Amino acid sequence: MKAQEEVKASDLGKPSEQITDLDPKAYLKLPYPYEDWDDGEMQALTDDQKTRIEHSLDGVTAIGIPKPATKEEEDQKVASFLEGLGKLLTKEDNWTFLQPLMLSMENCVKCQTCNDACPVYTSSGKEEIYRPTFRAEVLRKIINKYLKPGGKVFPKFRGNDIDLNWDTLARLAELSYRCTLCRRCAQTCPIGVDNGLITREIRKLFSQELGINVDQLHGSGTVKQLTVGSSTGMNPTALMDIIEFAEEDILERTGLNIKIPIDKEGADYLVMHNAGEFVSWPENLQAFAIIFEIAGVSWTLSSEQVGYDSVNYGLFYEDVMLARIALRHAQIAKDLKVKSVLQGECGHAHKAFMPIADRVFPAELNVPRESCFPLLEDLVCNEKIMIDPERNNFPVTLHDPCNVTRSMGIIEPQRRVLRKICPQFREMTPHGVNNYCCGGGSGFAIMQGSNFPDWRNKVSGRMKFKQVLDAFQDSIGPETQKYICAPCSNCKGQFRDLLSYYDAWEKCRIFYGGLVELIVNAMVDVKEPFIEWDFH
């Protein structure tokens, strides 16, 4: 194995047991009380896993790509990859992102301005293969050498010094899942090159041509959502049970007898939640219901298959599944004759259904779509619900989901709410459009296979954990309960894992939850505290 500063893009095609080995001593240092935190070595794969699964990039496996059985199979995969790469550069197959991809592939001057913006690269101790430019450069070299006329003439001189073989493909596929697509790198690029986009295009090529993707995103994700109704496996019958339970729980916790509207035609809002909320954080669903019912909002949920789960994991890895789910959501909204679709606290659902899918909707399915945050701001700040901020008199900080902020520009509504209802609200540094990803972006939070969660906690989420500790330094001890407001289901999943890995509930009493839970906690109409401070 080479020293990390000696690793080059061309090494991906060279035979070796493993390209790089992460050094825990090089990881980003954490503040008090974690100065002496020992991460230990990355969880190793079992011998059986090593035999079956590709892991020769960094010893971590996100996809779990089975090793080809024969050389012929390897060659066939390489040929398919090249065919797919060609399609990535044609307007028919890739109209969805052809122009941005061409611009980013052809105009990077390799100034490396983007490097330090990347939380994965910096948290890992500047591991060479995690540079934002590294995987883009691998793809660029392959295109230049194997697809452009004369690409094999003086390849070393022209920088096309890479061999395309099974090792290259397997490592590149894995490498495309070491970036959370947060696009912080793109924000700093003076030319406008977007290495996050290139990473997503690599994932797309593997998925749409070779069928190589992460099962939690595809088979157990988008496919299950379209065929069963939700990536959680929840079908319409199970949904009705959960709703019934939620109504009973609201009554028990608050004394409020609330009927959650289902399939109400002509409502102002069809509210779409990430179904993960129903299963893991039902208090979020309940809080929305309490706020809307007390404020007299005209709203409904859908019991139609797919319509009750705003998740669209297609955003993370390919365009076909993205479009299928978005169109299904739009059709359901149209059938219900609602005035608009309101996205709940889910960042990727916001981005997938509002700006990204905006240009897959034919005229007849172009339904109005909006975010929950401006509506919540209206209800709270215009006093359509009564608030007692003293009930939230504990330190609160806000995590900005990348998809809501950097990709959509929804920055202030959620802050205005927090300033109104949380006397001890404080910002992280940096925040807003310059925030850091939670480390669970682009599907990472739900990818639980093999040793990937260990990598996610130690590396991709490390910068965010540091930000949280910094924000709460004035009251970091366990005697003060503190709240990370993370208005995004995926981000909450990541915080659950991060806080658990770093034992932050026990050591620091750091808790996490959504925005609506804080609102209900401060509502005068709700007699008992709504937040239960029960870490889960």
Added chain:
Amino acid sequence: MLWLQLLVYLAVLVFFVAVAARIWKYASAPVHLRWELYPVTADRDKPYGGSYYEEMEWWKDLPKKNLFHELLAMGEEILFLKGVYENNRSLWFFSYPFHLGLYVLVGLVGLLVVGGLAEMVGIPVAFGSPSWIGVILYCLTMLAGYVGLTLALLGCIGLLVKRLQDPALKPMTSPADYCNLVYILLLLAVSGASWLFADPTFAAARQIARSLITFQPLPETSSIVMLELILFAVFLLYMPFTRMTHFFAKYFTYHQVRWEDSPNLPGGQWEGKIQEVLNFGVSWKAPHIQTGKTWAQVATEMPQEEQS
């Protein structure tokens, strides 16, 4: 000298055709999915990076794009390399004089052409010219030439040294990348030597410019001026085929991707374009995609692997 004249014409022709072809390639690409990145500069009414999505029923009252803010942002980026200054200061100290020097040298070419035309109509371009136009042209040409050259030369040397030494840049730099910088350095150095030793007032350069734009034979000139012209022509010939095209690609990366947030509204500009691309054929071959159908068909069908 005819061959040299033809080489320059060929170089100019190739340069403009290649640049136009690349621009056409970007400009004619089909509509893509939205991929904007905030802050979108036209929205400086929300300087923290806010968008129209911060409003309820945002589609009812869309803010107009603020052209002044866009131009201001472009100006800051082009004139000062603001992005590099803010995010890569150590590089900016070399990159900025290099780019600024190149801008000024492009201006020099323009001044030489204007000077040549002025002389054609009887206005001498010299410090002692009876016409104030001739005096101004002379002074501006001298200023642009020597200031531009100094800035570009210093910046180019700095960039080359930085690429050779910086551990972040070195592994990402190919021999061809070094050659590009060395070539520009050579062109600048030869130009400097040519001006200092053979054509200190740009009189010969003006004559050459005049001959080229009037299709008259090039005047007899010194070997070093000829070498300068050859190097410049070769630079024009290969430059559009390198990453140096970022000088115009930036328009597309910013205006058509990063700042392009105009929504698809009923009856709006996007409907027809979207309908067109939804009729494109799909040939992706993964099992869950029905290859051979149109996007509209594939996007409304269930994953094939689940149907079978």
